[in-house]
Amino acid sequence: MLSAVTKRFPGVVALDGVDLAVHAGRVHALVGENGAGKSTLLKIVAGAYAADAGTLALDGVPRHFSAPREALSAGVTVIYQELSLVPQLSAEANIFLGMEPARHGVLDRRRAAAEARDALASLGADFDPATPAAELSIAEQQLVELARALARDARLIAMDEPTAALSHVETERLFAQIRRLCSRGIAVVFVSHRLEEIRRIADDVTVLRDGRRVFSGLAAQVDDAALIRHMVGRDVEYARQAPAAPVPGSPLLEVAGLSRGRGFARVSLVVRRGEIVGLAGLVGAGRTEVARCIAGADAYDAGTMTLAGAPYRPASPREAIARGVVYLPEDRKTQGLVLGMSVRENVTLATLPQFSPWGVVRPAAEREAAARQTGAVELRPPDIERETGTLSGGNQQKVVLAKWLLADADLLIFDEPTRGVDVAAKAELHHLIRTLADAGKAILVISSELPEVLALADRIVVMREGSVAGEMAGEGATAEAVLALALPASNAA
Amino acid sequence: MKAPRAARFGVPLVLAGLVLVAGVLIPGFMSRANLTTILLHVSINGIIALGSTFVIITAGIDLSVGSLVGLAGVLTAATLTSGAVLRLLGPAGAAVAAGLVGIAAGAAVGLLNGGIVARLGVAPFIVTLATMTAARGAARLVTGGVPIGFPDPGDPLYAPKIAALDALHTVGGGRIPVPGLPTGFPVPALVMLALVAAGAFVLVRTRFGRHVYAVGGNEEASRLSGVAVGKVKLGTYAISGGCAGLAAVLLVGQLRSGGPDAGMLYELNAIAAAVIGGTSLFGGIGTAWGALTGALLIGVLNNALDLLGVQSFWQEIAKGVIILLAVLFDVWMKRADARRRARAGRV
Numbered sequence: 159m160l161s162a163v164t165k166r167f168p169g170v171v172a173l174d175g176v177d178l179a180v181h182a183g184r185v186h187a188l189v190g191e192n193g194a195g196k197s198t199l200l201k202i203v204a205g206a207y208a209a210d211a212g213t214l215a216l217d218g219v220p221r222h223f224s225a226p227r228e229a230l231s232a233g234v235t236v237i238y239q240e241l242s243l244v245p246q247l248s249a250e251a252n253i254f255l256g257m258e259p260a261r262h263g264v265l266d267r268r269r270a271a272a273e274a275r276d277a278l279a280s281l282g283a284d285f286d287p288a289t290p291a292a293e294l295s296i297a298e299q300q301l302v303e304l305a306r307a308l309a310r311d312a313r314l315i316a317m318d319e320p321t322a323a324l325s326h327v328e329t330e331r332l333f334a335q336i337r338r339l340c341s342r343g344i345a346v347v348f349v350s351h352r353l354e355e356i357r358r359i360a361d362d363v364t365v366l367r368d369g370r371r372v373f374s375g376l377a378a379q380v381d382d383a384a385l386i387r388h389m390v391g392r393d394v395e396y397a398r399q400a401p402a403a404p405v406p407g408s409p410l411l412e413v414a415g416l417s418r419g420r421g422f423a424r425v426s427l428v429v430r431r432g433e434i435v436g437l438a439g440l441v442g443a444g445r446t447e448v449a450r451c452i453a454g455a456d457a458y459d460a461g462t463m464t465l466a467g468a469p470y471r472p473a474s475p476r477e478a479i480a481r482g483v484v485y486l487p488e489d490r491k492t493q494g495l496v497l498g499m500s501v502r503e504n505v506t507l508a509t510l511p512q513f514s515p516w517g518v519v520r521p522a523a524e525r526e527a528a529a530r531q532t533g534a535v536e537l538r539p540p541d542i543e544r545e546t547g548t549l550s551g552g553n554q555q556k557v558v559l560a561k562w563l564l565a566d567a568d569l570l571i572f573d574e575p576t577r578g579v580d581v582a583a584k585a586e587l588h589h590l591i592r593t594l595a596d597a598g599k600a601i602l603v604i605s606s607e608l609p610e611v612l613a614l615a616d617r618i619v620v621m622r623e624g625s626v627a628g629e630m631a632g633e634g635a636t637a638e639a640v641l642a643l644a645l646p647a648s649n650a651a
Numbered sequence: 652m653k654a655p656r657a658a659r660f661g662v663p664l665v666l667a668g669l670v671l672v673a674g675v676l677i678p679g680f681m682s683r684a685n686l687t688t689i690l691l692h693v694s695i696n697g698i699i700a701l702g703s704t705f706v707i708i709t710a711g712i713d714l715s716v717g718s719l720v721g722l723a724g725v726l727t728a729a730t731l732t733s734g735a736v737l738r739l740l741g742p743a744g745a746a747v748a749a750g751l752v753g754i755a756a757g758a759a760v761g762l763l764n765g766g767i768v769a770r771l772g773v774a775p776f777i778v779t780l781a782t783m784t785a786a787r788g789a790a791r792l793v794t795g796g797v798p799i800g801f802p803d804p805g806d807p808l809y810a811p812k813i814a815a816l817d818a819l820h821t822v823g824g825g826r827i828p829v830p831g832l833p834t835g836f837p838v839p840a841l842v843m844l845a846l847v848a849a850g851a852f853v854l855v856r857t858r859f860g861r862h863v864y865a866v867g868g869n870e871e872a873s874r875l876s877g878v879a880v881g882k883v884k885l886g887t888y889a890i891s892g893g894c895a896g897l898a899a900v901l902l903v904g905q906l907r908s909g910g911p912d913a914g915m916l917y918e919l920n921a922i923a924a925a926v927i928g929g930t931s932l933f934g935g936i937g938t939a940w941g942a943l944t945g946a947l948l949i950g951v952l953n954n955a956l957d958l959l960g961v962q963s964f965w966q967e968i969a970k971g972v973i974i975l976l977a978v979l980f981d982v983w984m985k986r987a988d989a990r991r992r993a994r995a996g997r998v
Contacts, residue, residue: 475875493872493873498936
């Protein structure tokens with residue numbers, strides 16, 4: 159149905175000539191690592207994004223959706239992971255949202271109620287259609303989304319990780335509904351990280367990697383090992399940044415049994431001085447949540463932390479910084495930088511008291527420090543008065559790094575340090591991070607890019623669904639081994 | 652953070668143009684007496700706008716300042732004419748005490764605003780709307796609805812009360828003799844200029860000022876950088892309230908009376924001055940000089956239309972148009988900036 163679809167974002171090719179053929183009455187699984195292009199592909203199918211090249215055909219007829227509305231009326235429904243129901247409206251109102259049956263603008267409530275009840279009943283739902291969506295469980299909300307698709311006479315339903323938040327029983331029920339949809343001739347696209355589920359529900363499977371289709375075929379003809387190999391086999395490799403000297407043994411940060419609500423539970427890990435620990439895992443595994451708690455940005459419910467042998471329980475980033483723990487957030491633009499401020503003002507933001515005795519900033523001292531640190535990270539151009547928002551991603555990350563170098567922290571937590579950064583700047587940042595470790599800093603690096611973790615880490619801690627799934631030495635670790643730990647076990651297992 | 656070019660050059664240019672045109676067209680506009688009158692009329696709004704600018708740079712808003720002028724004003728007048736205070740401190744001492752009470756009352760309500768905004772995370776619009784309503788009510792409650800000021804002729808403390816009102820009047824309505832200025836230079840205008848200079852210093856040169864811009868530019872990034880976001884917000888609301896309190900003191904001095912309905916709608920005039928002066932309601936952008944320029948622009952416009960004999964209703968319409976033009980000009984300059992930037996490319 160899709161052929162040679164290409165989607166470019168500034169600086170990145172998210173999809174590069176991807177073909178995808180989905181057949182009526184069959185389940186087509188779409189798998190791939192974080193950032194492989196699955197979500198982008200679904201959004202193009204849904205009409206939310208426009209493809210830069212390539213065509214989309216429905217029953218052999220080329221179609222062009224310029225808005226989700228057009229895709230919906232053509233019978234294409236995409237159910238996103240973050241369900242798109244209006245929480246205050248009833249299940250019934252959600253089902254007909256945007257296509258309410260009405261006579262002269264007045265809602266035909268009786269007809270809507272009857273049709274909603276029928277659609278929900280055909281999916282085996284047993285709740286009242288008048289229930290507000292907010293009061294329904296995730297599984298029930300999914301049924302509402304499916305009912306919405308049925309009410310629109312959908313011929314293709316794409317679901318993005320529908321089982322991620324479901325229990326074992328709910329998953330079973332969803333699978334039964336998916337099979338029923340197929341028996342009615344509806345084509346289903348199913349995105350999941352759980353290989354076991356793909357095995358059970360999918361007829362066909364397509365693997366995406368770095369925006370390209372690397373495999374497509376019958377699910378029955380490919381085993382798990384081959385799927386993982388297809389998912390990780392990379393063209394991109396980074397030079398491994400080996401430590402200058404063997405890592406000494408003194409632990410700087412010890413985390414024991416850290417838990418926070420539904421984010422993560424009983425996470426324990428150690429970071430030593432001079433060591434880079436990689437925190438790997440899929441998006442949503444709880445890595446950022448753990449990092450934010452260590453950095454004092456969020457509160458945690460249980461567990462203890464020790465920093466340099468003393469108890470450590472930061473109530474705010476301010477306290478963490480005072481103890482020498484700094485966090486470089488995954489989203490530079492919204493969390494790392496004040497984009498409207500100059501490079502100088504950003505670099506000195508966390509350490510302003512150093513340059514402002516009695517609260518009055520001393521411009522010469524501030525300029526000198528900003529120039530020194532931006533020089534250390536090789537900011538280009540080395541213009542400290544430039545507005546930060548006008549810099550490229552790599553240079554912005556260097557500004558964040560310069561800010562924290564100035565703070566002279568002991569533990570630096572990098573969350574996706576090279577996201578949206580070009581390849582040359584990535585290598586530079588990797589080198590800088592290793593230089594810091596060699597200077598005796600403790601480093602924790604979160605990255606969704608496995609080659610990055612493999613290139614940097616002395617030790618890799620793998621998280622899966624809010625817990626630590628395992629740990630391995632960085633030297634000699636393989637992407638396959640990390641991914642095997644990171645992929646969630648099936649609910650059905 | 653630098654203000655966009657619109658605020659740095661555009662509004663001062665518009666102001667200069669307006670002064671020039673008015674000077675040529677309107678006889679008497681350029682007279683020294685008229686120019687000092689404009690400064691005097693602008694000073695109350697300028698001082699309140701300066702405080703509002705601090706709040707608006709943090710992406711907040713303070714609607715309570717107008718009511719605070721009323722509340723702080725009646726408290727100032729009540730202190731000034733209180734028998735106990737007069738007996739204890741004498742007329743001059745009572746004037747000093749009354750001034751401090753007015754400023755403290757404004758700052759206290761400002762702290763309350765800031766505390767609720769920072770600690771409880773309630774939207775500033777709602778918080779200050781509530782204190783705006785409550786402060787006005789409190790002002791009327793204190794006075795029973797009538798202004799406090801001139802004593803009855805039969806008042807046993809008539810003479811000291813008049814002396815105290817006169818003492819405060821030397822600040823609120825006084826003139827400093829300046830050679831070449833037959834009427835002297837109005838004290839409130841001097842206070843405003845000194846405050847704007849101090850405000851500019853705080854915003855540009857101090858750690859607190861830097862943090863004000865940072866919080867408004869990106870609150871989350873500031874928090875993660877260890878900036879005490881709550882304290883910064885608290886400080887800006889206290890400054891805003893304190894400025895309103897000071898404005899109230901000057902107003903009581905000028906009028907020799909404190910009325911519960913004084914300062915009605917002053918909050919909107921202050922916000923208008925700040926916005927015309929280039930302060931962004933989205934936060935992160937604004938200057939102390941901008942508040943002054945904005946207040947001056949409104950003042951010059953009012954004065955020119957007055958001299959031309961234009962009805963006050965038309966003046967209001969003109970003010971509305973100017974506000975809209977200022978904001979449109981800002982948007983237009985930002986677009987031009989963005990285009991320039993796109994051509995230059997990112998590095």
